[in-house]
Amino acid sequence: QMQLAESGGGLVQPGDSLRLSCSASGRTFSTYTMGWFRQAPGQEREFVARMSGNGILRNHADSVRGRFTISRDNAKNMVYLQMNSLKPEDTAVYYCAAVSSWHPTLRDLFDYWGRGTQVTVSS
Numbered sequence: 001q002m003q004l005a006e007s008g009g010g011l012v013q014p015g016d017s018l019r020l021s022c023s024a025s026g027r028t029f030s031t032y033t034m035g036w037f038r039q040a041p042g043q044e045r046e047f048v049a050r051m052s053g054n055g056i057l058r059n060h061a062d063s064v065r066g067r068f069t070i071s072r073d074n075a076k077n078m079v080y081l082q083m084n085s086l087k088p089e090d091t092a093v094y095y096c097a098a099v100s101s102w103h104p105t106l107r108d109l110f111d112y113w114g115r116g117t118q119v120t121v122s123s
Contacts, residue, residue: 001025001026001112002024002025002026002029002032002098002111002112003024003025003026003112004022004023004024004025004096004097004098004112004113004114005022005023005096005114005115006020006021006022006094006095006096006114006115006116006117007020007021007022007023007117008020008021008117009094009117009118009119010118010119010120011120011122012086012119012120012121013086013121013122013123014086014087014088014121014122014123015085015086016086016121017082017083017084017085017086018083018086018119019080019081019082019083020036020080020081020083020094020096020117020119021078021079021080022034022036022078022079022080022081022096022114023077023078024077024078024079024096024098025077026077029053029074029077030053030054030074031053031100032053032098032099032100033050033051033052033053033098033099033100033101033102033110034050034051034053034070034072034079034096034097034098035047035048035049035050035051035070035096035097035098035099035107035110036048036049036050036070036079036081036094036095036096036097037094037095037097037110038090038092038093038094038095038119039092039093039095039116040089040091040092040093043092045095046061047059047061047107047108048060048061048064048068048070048081048094049061049064049068049069049070049081050070050107051070051071051072051079052102053074053102055071055072055074057102058070059107064083064090067083067084067085067086068081068082068083068084069081069082069084070082079096081094083119086119086121087121088121088122089121090119090121091119091120091121091122092118092119093116093117093118093119094116094117094118094119095113095114095115095116096113096114097110097111097112097113097114098110098111098112099111099112
């Protein structure tokens with residue numbers, strides 16, 4: 001069982017940066033693949049990024065590659081999403097997620113979810 005709690009969301013202007021944080025419970029955090037997803041109003045939840053437990057493997061969605069970066073600190077049971085050059089279309093509720101293994105192709109398979117943090121990009 002793993003509990004996740006996101007923080008760091010807010011209202012920013014286009015072009016600004018924001019860093020989301022996710023705190024995870026559990027003694028085996030370093031074995032879990034961690035991910036970020038987002039859901040905009042009226043849209044399905046979509047994959048943003050994921051990172052393997054040892055930090056070696058990492059994926060980012062095409063829509064955020066080059067602007068967003070996922071990272072983790074296993075000593076602190078934390079995972080982060082650094083978001084730069086934010087656009088209005090990045091507005092969504094952002095969710096942290098965890099799964100006990102890394103799948104080579106199925107990047108949307110996660111078992112544990114946080115409650116989300118709102119990110120709004122608007123001038």
